[in-house]
Amino acid sequence: MDGSLFVLLLLLSGLLRTTSGVYRQYHYINARMSWPEAQSYCREKYTDLATVDTMDDVNRLVNTVDAGYSGSVWIGLKRGTQKRWVWSNGEDTLTQYSAWANGEPKSVNECGYYNNGVWLSSSCSSTNFLVCYSGSTGYVWVETFKNWTDAQSYCRQNNTDLPTIHNAQELNQMKSIVPYYSWVWIGLFQDSWQWSDKWSLFFRYWAEGQPSQSSGSDCVGMSRTNSGKWAHESCNLKRPFICHGGPKSPYHSYHYVNESMTWQDAQSYCRTRFTDLATADTMSDASLLVNTVDAGYSGSVWIGLHNGTEYRWVWSMGTQSQYSIWSSGQPNGDGECVNSFNGSWYVGSCSTALPFVCFNDSSGFNIITTAMAWRDAQSYCRKHHSDLASISSTEQQNLIRNQASLWIGLFLDSWQWSDGGNLSFRYWTEGQPSQSSGSECVSMSRNNSGKWAHESCDLKHPFICHGENDKLIKKQIVRLKLSCNGKCTLNDPSIQTAILNEISEKLKSMGLESDSKISWRKGEGEEVFHQEINRIANSNNKCD
Numbered sequence: 001m002d003g004s005l006f007v008l009l010l011l012l013s014g015l016l017r018t019t020s021g022v023y024r025q026y027h028y029i030n031a032r033m034s035w036p037e038a039q040s041y042c043r044e045k046y047t048d049l050a051t052v053d054t055m056d057d058v059n060r061l062v063n064t065v066d067a068g069y070s071g072s073v074w075i076g077l078k079r080g081t082q083k084r085w086v087w088s089n090g091e092d093t094l095t096q097y098s099a100w101a102n103g104e105p106k107s108v109n110e111c112g113y114y115n116n117g118v119w120l121s122s123s124c125s126s127t128n129f130l131v132c133y134s135g136s137t138g139y140v141w142v143e144t145f146k147n148w149t150d151a152q153s154y155c156r157q158n159n160t161d162l163p164t165i166h167n168a169q170e171l172n173q174m175k176s177i178v179p180y181y182s183w184v185w186i187g188l189f190q191d192s193w194q195w196s197d198k199w200s201l202f203f204r205y206w207a208e209g210q211p212s213q214s215s216g217s218d219c220v221g222m223s224r225t226n227s228g229k230w231a232h233e234s235c236n237l238k239r240p241f242i243c244h245g246g247p248k249s250p251y252h253s254y255h256y257v258n259e260s261m262t263w264q265d266a267q268s269y270c271r272t273r274f275t276d277l278a279t280a281d282t283m284s285d286a287s288l289l290v291n292t293v294d295a296g297y298s299g300s301v302w303i304g305l306h307n308g309t310e311y312r313w314v315w316s317m318g319t320q321s322q323y324s325i326w327s328s329g330q331p332n333g334d335g336e337c338v339n340s341f342n343g344s345w346y347v348g349s350c351s352t353a354l355p356f357v358c359f360n361d362s363s364g365f366n367i368i369t370t371a372m373a374w375r376d377a378q379s380y381c382r383k384h385h386s387d388l389a390s391i392s393s394t395e396q397q398n399l400i401r402n403q404a405s406l407w408i409g410l411f412l413d414s415w416q417w418s419d420g421g422n423l424s425f426r427y428w429t430e431g432q433p434s435q436s437s438g439s440e441c442v443s444m445s446r447n448n449s450g451k452w453a454h455e456s457c458d459l460k461h462p463f464i465c466h467g468e469n470d471k472l473i474k475k476q477i478v479r480l481k482l483s484c485n486g487k488c489t490l491n492d493p494s495i496q497t498a499i500l501n502e503i504s505e506k507l508k509s510m511g512l513e514s515d516s517k518i519s520w521r522k523g524e525g526e527e528v529f530h531q532e533i534n535r536i537a538n539s540n541n542k543c544d
Contacts, residue, residue, distance in 0.1 A: 024057070024244040026050055028064045028073070031240065035219035037322070038074045038241035039196055040422050047245025048197035048420070049076030053090055055156055058205050062228040064242055072221030072233065074241035076196035077204075079211075079218040079232065085112070087164040088152055088187035089133075090201035097167050105190075111148040112188025117175055119188060124148040130185040131174060132159035139163060141177045141184075149206065151185040162187035193220070197244075198420060207231045252285055254278055254292040255465045256301070263441035266302045266463035267418050275467025276419035277304030281318050283382055286427045290450035292464055298447050300455070302463035304418035305426075305442035307454065313338070314424030315390040316378055316409035317359070323392045331412075337374035338410035340391075343401040345410065350374040356407035357400055358385040365389055365399050367406065375428070377407045415442070419466075429453050490529040496520055 027046060029038070035049075042049045052058060052075065065073055085105060086092050101118040109121035113128050122128075127145040132155035134140055140159055142151075155162050164187050165171050178184055191202055193211070207229035219235035222228055222242075255274060257266070263277075270277045280286050280303065293301055313324075313331070327344035337350040340357070348354075353371035358381035360366055366385055368377070381388045388409030391397050400406060413424055415433070429451035441457035444450050444464075489495060500518055520528040 024051065025246055026060060026064045027243045028066065029241050029243060030066060030069075032238035033074075033241065034238060035074050035078070035235040035241075038239070039076070042076075042196075042241070042243035042245075043421055044423070046243040046247060048195075048243070049074060050242040050244045051076050051195045051197050051199045052205070053199075053201050053203050055205075057203075058228045061222060061242060062224055065224045065240070069240065070225050072223050072231070072239055074239045075220055075222050075230070076244075077193050077220035077230065078196060078235070080192050080194040083107075083190050083192040085188055086191050086202035088162040088189060088202075088204075089160075089164050090203035091164050092200060092202060093164070093166055097165070099165070099168075099171055105188075110190040112186055113183050114174060114178065114186045115183045116180060117171065119186065120183075121188075122148075124189070128183045128185050130154065131163055131178065133161055133163040133187075134159040139174055139177055146185070148185050148189065149208070152187075196420065205230050252279065252281075252288070252466045253468060254288060255467075256292045256294060256462065257465060258294060258297070258462050260460035260462055261302075262460055263302050263306065263457040263463075266461075267304070270304075270418075270463070270465035270467075274465040276417075276465070277302060278464035278466045279304050279417045279419055279421050279423075280427065281421075281423045281425050283387075283427070285425070286450050289444055289464060290446055293446045293462075297462065300443035300445050300453070300461050302461050303442055303444050303452070304466075305415050305452065306418065306457070307440040308414050308416040311412050311414045313410055314413045316381075316411060316424075316426070317387040317390045318423035318425030319390050319392070323394075325391075325394075325397055336412040338408055339405045340397070340400055340408050341405040343397060345408070346405075347412075350411070354405050354407050356381070357389040359387055359389040359409075360385040365396075367400065372407075374407050374411070375430075378409075427452050491527050496528060 025046075029041065031041075033041060039049050050061060052061065061075070084092075085094055099117070099119050101120050104119065105112065105121035109123055111124035111126075112119050112121055114120075114131070125147050127147055128151070129144065130142045130146060130151040132140040132142060137159075142154065144154075146154060152162050162185060163170075163174065165174065174186075189204075191204065193204070205228065207223065207226055210229075210231045212232075214232075217232045217234055220230050220232050221237075221239055222230055257269065259269075261269065267277050278289060280289060289303065325343070325345055327341075327346055330345060331338075331347040333347070335347040335349045337348060338345050339348050339354055340346075351373050353373055354377075355367065355369045355371055356374075356377035358366045358368060363385075368380065372380060378388050388407065389400075390409050400408075413426070415426065417423075427450065429445065429448055432451075432453045434454075438456055439454040442452050442454050443459075443461055444452055500520070503518060
């Protein structure tokens with residue numbers, strides 16, 4: 001029988017958690033801000049300060065910066081509070097597999113090397129031979145002495161990176177190419193830095209001598225003129241910066257999950273499948289949250305607010321401002337709500353009844369002479385106008401300078417959003433938040449106009465996520481051609497399964513995780529393969 005050429009369509013889908021599966025949009029902001037100000041800007045307008053996974057990302061960052069600028073720009077990396085051992089390519093797989101020698105790793109050392117089948121730790125400034133990893137050739141033995149940082153740079157320039165070892169089979173592959181007596185650098189290093197958007201990968205691209213132990217230099221800038229390498233600096237310095245993510249929609253996409261979980265489990269669920277637990281920035285968001293919940297459910301649902309560790313003065317409308325005009329000696333710790341008197345701000349008890357200032361999008365500031373407690377004033381403004389007034393300039397403050405004591409929208413807050421958002425809109429039910437200990441997570445009551453209360457995080461409630469579903473799912477249709485010599489039975493289900501298994505193993509070797517799914521896509525006649533052209537006959541029954 002004639003040999004034939006067959007065509008098939010292969011549908012691949014799955015959660016691509018490799019670094020190549022996430023392609024971020026970068027946006028250079030040519031305005032000088034401190035790192036915290038830049039972080040707030042990026043979170044408000046995009047997703048967050050730039051996160052970087054690969055050398056390709058580094059190159060795109062460099063090309064994003066204006067060609068005429070030669071200084072540093074802020075990215076999203078900041079010093080954290082804990083150190084842990086991770087891999088140079090960004091992976092964090094040590095909980096699944098490790099091969100440390102007895103007594104290792106030592107906390108005083110920060111880089112890892114391989115010797116005779118085990119991992120050991122050493123000072124990064126020591127010199128060893130090295131092994132690089134290349135996606136096309138596997139492990140590459142390099143018989144040249146280098147310190148760990150230089151070894152990492154060499155591998156990234158000439159191959160892919162220092163090796164990441166996932167299992168005993170890969171360890172044995174390395175053992176087969178490394179001479180018995182040799183100490184060789186591998187990709188292990190100790191890291192204490194974290195991304196602003198909470199991204200879990202650990203790709204780093206430090207300049208020579210970085211990171212050092214200098215205190216007070218806790219934020220990371222990228223140098224455009226030094227091949228995009230990174231150095232840490234004081235967070236208070238004013239720099240341009242790079243954000244990542246698409247321009248933010250003013251509307252949240254909410255998803256009600258009718259499954260009872262603790263707050264932490266709900267947070268993990270939302271972060272895996274969407275963006276995070278629900279964040280609310282306005283009264284419109286609060287109303288939308290209520291309408292998201294199933295009509296038949298009358299209990300509480302988790303949202304993304306939880307108690308933080310620091311108090312800060314924030315605005316009822318949720319906006320951020322660097323402007324303040326505290327009177328001398330204020331704030332003095334005598335209250336949690338702020339009133340304006342004779343052009344200056346004073347702290348007072350939120351239960352004190354005072355006139356207040358509302359803000360309305362159409363009419364601006366509106367002074368209400370009826371005296372109310374701060375939260376009642378907030379509810380009044382939200383019902384009849386927009387919210388209690390936020391003041392961001394001297395010109396705005398002058399509009400109420402000659403009035404008596406008036407509540408404004410400033411209040412002391414210790415709550416924070418799970419997704420790291422800085423906006424401070426709150427919608428507490430009466431008597432909330434209280435000082436009860438152990439109630440650190442926030443739920444929304446569908447029956448009480450969607451108002452919020454804090455409860456024990458261990459209680460189980462349904463919950464609301466925000467963001468797009470399956471944010472890292474990628475689907476791709478691949479057209480393949482197979483030649484077959486002799487009698488072809490490619491539409492036999494057992495043969496198709498065998499081919500899928502081979503392709504699956506190849507995907508794993510390329511770094512795609514095991515939860516990627518592949519399947520055949522059937523064409524006309526419900527068959528996967530169809531004959532395209534005739535080729536030379538051959539008696540073999542073998543498919544190439």
